[in-house]
Amino acid sequence: MILVSFIKIIFPLPFLLYKDCVQIPGSDCIDNSWTNAHEVVECQGINYMGSFTGGRKISRTYWCPSEKQIKFSFTLAKFDSWDNESVFVYKDNVLIDNISYGPYEGTPMCVLSYFPDLMVKKLYQFMLSKGQNYVKFELVDNLQAISEESWGIRDIKIEVLEPCVDFYSECNFQGDLWKICSGNQTTFAKFVPFKIKSIYILNGITVQLRDSKYHGGILQIYTSNQTCLDDFHFPKYEKLQ
Incomplete structure (x- = not known):
């Protein structure tokens, strides 16, 4: 029997790193991982998560892989009579969005007041530089009429847009x-450019390796980082001149 040498990667799609307040009707909304955001409003x-007003600031710091395209998304709910006031979105203390609406924008949905409500999907893409693995997001409002204007948030997700597995030639x-x-x-083994000594695997990804000279040709399955593969040597691929 001929054993075919190969590397197979199984990526979950979409590749979610984090999610908060995504269930319907939303039992996960009050028990979330954000700071200063443990309140719930129904519509x-x-x-x-909400309703927030009067200068409320909520925040969360996420671990994310560096040098990867990441998407941060959420649904923002405008409740009641915003008078062109705003919710400001910050990434690492830098303003990246100013979400502002007038009092009559939207449709009466939540019966929280006479004024209409509005739900809007927001998303932002970013990439952390090499060696940087943490990003902080903050949302803060400048609403003043506490009894008449507020906001909420749900469907919060951090997603890797192009997940990868990184193979290294050294431990x-x-x-x-x-x-x-x-x-x-x-990928067949002959296309691997060097002997694989370590593998960086994001949580949720499965790496399958098989070679006749490695563990007797038995399929190897990895779902976490491999820091030093002492005895794994695919045949070195020599590029044709």
């Missing part, structure tokens, strides 16, 4: 780097 049978993620990105992909 049309769906829960939101502990050092040396030359080679990647397999996006989708369920299979």
Whole structure:
């Protein structure tokens, strides 16, 4: 029997790193991971984190992989009579959005007051530089009429847009780097550019390796980082001149 040497990557899609307040009706909204945000308001049978007003600031710091395209998204609910006031969105203390509405924008939905409500999906893309693995998001309002204007948030997600598995030629993620990105992909061993010594695997990704000279040709399955593969040596690929 001929054993085929290969690397196969199984990526979950979408590739979610974090999520808060995404269930329907929203039992996960009050028990969330944000600071100063453990309140719930209901609109049309769906829960939101909120309602917030009077200069409320909520925040959360996330661990994210560096050098990867990341998407941060949420649904913002405008409740009641905003008078062109705002919710400001900050990333690492830098303003990235100013969400502002007038008092009559939207449709009466939540029966919280005479004024209409509005739900809007917001998303932001970013990439952390090499060696940076934490990002902080803050949302803060400048609403003043506490009894007449407020906001809420739900469907908060951090998603890797193009997940990859990083293969290194040395232990502990050092040396030359080679990647397999996006989708369920299979690569034959002859196309691997060097001997694999360590593998950086994001949580949720499955890496499958098989070679006749490695563990007797038995399929190896990894779902977490491999810092030093002492005995794994795919045949070195020599590029044709």
